Amino acid sequence: MQLGMVGLGRMGGNIVRRLLAAGHHCVAYDRDPAPGAELAKEGAQAVADLPAMVAALQAPRAIWVMLPAGAATEAALVTLAGLLSPGDVLIDGGNSMWKDSIRRGAMLREKGLHFLDIGTSGGVWGLSRGYCLMIGGEAEVVARLDPLFQALVPGKDSAPPTPGYAGDPRAEQGYVHAGPNGAGHFTKMIHNGIEYGMMQAFAEGLDILHHADSPALPAEHRLTLNLPEITEAWRRGSVVASWLLDLTAQALAQDPKLEGFSGHVSDSGEGRWTVDAAVASAVQAPVLAAALFARFASRDEDRFSGKVLSAQRKGFGGHLEAKKG
């Protein structure tokens, strides 16, 4: 099949590579010409602008936009909507807010265009492992593009079968048609929310292991623990075995005290939107919220809330937690 790819960063570029490897034809565009030139050497057709991409594809076209969520994605979708013909498909494979995808689906439908919102998980490993895709949109459109998805996902053999599973066989390949527009990005948002919680669970547990020799503990209770060995052992047979554990063990193997990191952690939209979604539907999500707030706290240089506590403590108890003079 043919696919146009707009945005040739780490994700977009590797998706093109995986499609090329499966024999598909890819038309590639990025405002920076370098990655397109690189992909051209690998078999892609690089184009200089969006009109050239539209011209290079046969109708009904499929164009995948893989850009930062927000203004960049909005601009590309709007521009392409003006260039495409009825029946063409636009795909947003980035980390867009699911409500935007509902809105964009309706907007494109009015122009006779189809829209798929695809949450894409796999990161830098997707090229070799395959990508997990969470797709929102019309069933017929998903079916039409199935050959592309088949090329991108890890495939059935990448995990043992689930006894009793009787749903859509696509899920056993590593992708899911989650529902109408919005459902793909909603599902990806929750995936990332869970990811935040799992990551923080590991982070806290390892932090306790790391402090098991704290001088604040009674001497007879202090333990000096080897985190690279412990995480490596957990990878086999334990309940916490997971890809995140594999990555954690790998990082600790290479830097046992993780001294190469600052400890300041960024967050992206999905973790925040997950908390908003929990609040909106009155679902308790204390772990997902705590994981998000831990990231905020890691970057809180101002410490205003701590200052309020210190001011109160000084007020009632005369405790001094003042700045060093």
Place this chain on the structure above:
Amino acid sequence: MQLGMVGLGRMGGNIVRRLLAAGHHCVAYDRDPAPGAELAKEGAQAVADLPAMVAALQAPRAIWVMLPAGAATEAALVTLAGLLSPGDVLIDGGNSMWKDSIRRGAMLREKGLHFLDIGTSGGVWGLSRGYCLMIGGEAEVVARLDPLFQALVPGKDSAPPTPGYAGDPRAEQGYVHAGPNGAGHFTKMIHNGIEYGMMQAFAEGLDILHHADSPALPAEHRLTLNLPEITEAWRRGSVVASWLLDLTAQALAQDPKLEGFSGHVSDSGEGRWTVDAAVASAVQAPVLAAALFARFASRDEDRFSGKVLSAQRKGFGGHLEAKKG
């Protein structure tokens, strides 16, 4: 009445002053002679060591130990237990762990001595406002020392009566005989646990107000808010009116951005023991635990848990949150 006071720091010294003002006789001891000499000018009888204190009091004696929890309190109680006579009363008014108070009560009972564990709230304001006392021990002993407690507590007029209250009238003065040994310090522990939660609630709310003009927000949603005025207004008629709010408003009136504080906040035993008590009795205490962890986070210079998150993010997504080189 007579009372011996061991430990003449901020709390012990002011308790003596409040008792003196009510006409009681106080024998005062501290390993540093200075505060005893000062109190002697105000009417107390300063002594040079514990045997002298015991000699200066008539049986049945009452001696109040007001020392840091842990080794200092244990040593003073053990020493005094060897000096006192059956029927005498030992009081631990400090922030001891309630299980220690159960153990010490049993230990002293074997020697024919009485023991009261008294949680004391009021901080630096207790001298003028009176202290709230939470007492564990035998009813007869509490009754015997009632004149002392009456002198220490704020008294009935310090708050409007509670409609329908029909319990022990002591509570309407500001003290409670909470139960047998351990009950006083258990009740004080929970008091402080609640205090942590309330403080953190204010800290978080004010932090959001403080960041209401954050450049991360859409320009049309940014608000510049005056925290000294807002907290002052809340002191009258609002649901969050409280002594902690009074102290917060006062701190903000004097230092609107609280620039005099570092934001690193200490914690004492009670906040920790409260979480342990919740866990032991399978009571959900997410707010009290979160308040404690926020203090831990405020002092977490190592940020190991953040480093774990960054290492994972680098592992799956190639995100770099490395140290500045």
Place this chain on the structure above:
Amino acid sequence: MQLGMVGLGRMGGNIVRRLLAAGHHCVAYDRDPAPGAELAKEGAQAVADLPAMVAALQAPRAIWVMLPAGAATEAALVTLAGLLSPGDVLIDGGNSMWKDSIRRGAMLREKGLHFLDIGTSGGVWGLSRGYCLMIGGEAEVVARLDPLFQALVPGKDSAPPTPGYAGDPRAEQGYVHAGPNGAGHFTKMIHNGIEYGMMQAFAEGLDILHHADSPALPAEHRLTLNLPEITEAWRRGSVVASWLLDLTAQALAQDPKLEGFSGHVSDSGEGRWTVDAAVASAVQAPVLAAALFARFASRDEDRFSGKVLSAQRKGFGGHLEAKKG
């Protein structure tokens, strides 16, 4: 002064009463004629519809809408906007979302009208204690209506002065001009968020006290505690002294085990919006979020998250937490 009041429920009706008591003239309207008739006996001028209210007031008019947030408030403001004349003031004193207040302020400004968003705290006690008001809007309009606000707030004598306070004297009366439109409801939202956290702190602490005699604890550590007496004692001299504690002590005095309550707790918009605001400005708010989630949990009859945990436990450990057959 003159004020029109739209919505004569518990809050609206009592605000009218407090204004009447101060000698102001109130024109009152509710779609149910009963409360207007009642207020007419107390000196208000009841009208049958909004045009009649507008006709009954002299320009520049001031009309206070006190209706449920959302559709009811929106409808009343839109209708009144069509009836009023340039220079008139519309007030939304309900619990509206602050972003709506920003939007409405702009919408009314286009019509030459003024808008104040006023967060109103005080509940059923406001009639006697006065209301704490958090006001967003133009300074001149706040100044013009100052006599009304002065009649509503608790007044300077209702709390001791804050040493060093040098801000707007209004705050010392119990109200604050927080900023432009939106600032009033934003400030009220945070007030309620803090309220949620404080309430939950008390709830958790008291829950631990309530379970101090749990048979799950070692026999020598069990304590039977008297919550009415403990909360009554805390009202005087302790750090947790607060209006919420007063109300808690009162409830426990009348129903020591709170058997009259189901334990299912509602939440209103402000608690949710506070969490959303924290997330939007990247402020850590673990206590405020945990307090909100505890309310969600109290109403979670489905327990789907618990079912997921049980399914996982059965999966790896063979643990059975199945429904009783």
Place this chain on the structure above:
Amino acid sequence: MQLGMVGLGRMGGNIVRRLLAAGHHCVAYDRDPAPGAELAKEGAQAVADLPAMVAALQAPRAIWVMLPAGAATEAALVTLAGLLSPGDVLIDGGNSMWKDSIRRGAMLREKGLHFLDIGTSGGVWGLSRGYCLMIGGEAEVVARLDPLFQALVPGKDSAPPTPGYAGDPRAEQGYVHAGPNGAGHFTKMIHNGIEYGMMQAFAEGLDILHHADSPALPAEHRLTLNLPEITEAWRRGSVVASWLLDLTAQALAQDPKLEGFSGHVSDSGEGRWTVDAAVASAVQAPVLAAALFARFASRDEDRFSGKVLSAQRKGFGGHLEAKKG
């Protein structure tokens, strides 16, 4: 090698089976004779009591106790300590508290015996997948029993190698010599603490998916999502891929709404001790604590904390959340 196994429940029995399959000689005892008779058919030597077990093993003996933590384990270890000879090894493979293991190690060392505390993960799947073992004790003793551990663990091929790993090769087999006595159970405790956090992360995320069609949401934002398909798809290529996800997908495949479960979730010691350990070493662990409290909440039939909130709401706002009459 020879091993004595005391306690032939699900874990103990399957450990024996896995050792038998590897050609080791097992002497098996349980106070219930049935499981021993069953294992005898599979090649084990069943004995009638502990003295018979000691007699059946050649010195230096190794006896593995696999009993519920607490009194049962303590009694078995004390009895065996009186029967064994210097140089023999006692193993506690259960879920004991790590401080107990430090104490027991010291107690047994005084008798010339060796002690290993082994945290054992793998549950009902260990027989086929192998067990992950976390071992505390002397290095020589671990080395001596290595053939047994090699038979129990999943082995190196059960996971791809970790690039750069250069620690003890045992960890690449699925077991770790974590340190001296206590280190095995400490490491297992943290493993389970992390497990709680990961489980709760999935539970919350799936709960939000489950409520994505809530009537409380605006109609245009409601989504009906297929949880069996989504979790199946996530198993391949996504960041949350994990054994817990495999089990979750399996449960949902068989019971899409998990209607076979009550939603009341038990907790065992390790989750609680993890929170205590975090508190003791001043490590922030909001996610691990929240995961524990969510289990407490799932079993909270009394809802006393909710009643406190309702009582306060009634107090200030007249809100009624009373029991249905």
